[in-house]
Each structure stands twice: as structure tokens, then as C-alpha cells.
Amino acid sequence: MSKITIRYFAAAAAAAGCEQESWERPQTLAGLRSELIDSYGPEMAQVLRAGSFLVNGVVRRDAGELGSAEDLTVDVLPPFAGG
Numbered sequence: 533m534s535k536i537t538i539r540y541f542a543a544a545a546a547a548a549g550c551e552q553e554s555w556e557r558p559q560t561l562a563g564l565r566s567e568l569i570d571s572y573g574p575e576m577a578q579v580l581r582a583g584s585f586l587v588n589g590v591v592r593r594d595a596g597e598l599g600s601a602e603d604l605t606v607d608v609l610p611p612f613a614g615g
Contacts, residue, residue: 536604538564543610544583547575557604561585562595564606582611 536557540548549572558564564585569577585592586607587599598604 534602534604536564536598536606539605539607541607541609544576544579544608547572547579548608557598560595560597561587561592564598565595568608579608579610584609584611 534557535554537552537554539552540550545551548568555564555567558567565580568580586609588601588603588605598606
């Protein structure tokens with residue numbers, strides 16, 4: 533398995549206790565979501581319920597394959613308030 537870079541922002545960073553880390557690459561976004569919740573618990577689950585992912589800069593809300601890009605960066609974004 534190859535590695536991915538995961539970057540956390542705002543509440544996601546608070547839940548993870550860091551702003552960035554490297555993980556073994558899961559096959560799917562659903563797999564990553566599950567691993568994040570298993571690793572960081574209810575706080576991360578709450579962030580992911582309403583948050584979103586950017587996979588190499590593209591918004592993803594599905595559960596599908598992460599893709600085959602060699603250098604993969606996943607940003608975990610909490611919901612943002614607007615006004």
C-alpha cells in the first residue's frame with residue numbers, strides 16, 4: 533500500500549490533534565472515513581458528518597475509490613459557516 537498525506541483544518545485538526553500526517557492509503561474514501569473515526573473517535577465522527585473531503589484539490593462527498601494518483605493529498609474540512 534502507498535502512503536497518502538492527510539491535512540486537517542479547524543475542528544478536524546482539533547479532533548485529530550495534529551494538522552497533517554501520513555497514512556497507508558486505504559482503497560476508498562469510505563475506508564478512510566471509517567479509519568479516521570476508529571482512530572479519533574466521536575469528535576472526528578461529528579466533523580465528518582457535516583464536513584467534506586478535498587482529494588488532490590477536488591471536493592468529494594462520495595464513498596468511492598481514492599484514485600491512482602501517486603502523490604495523494606486528502607484535506608479533511610469541517611463545515612464552514614457563511615454569512
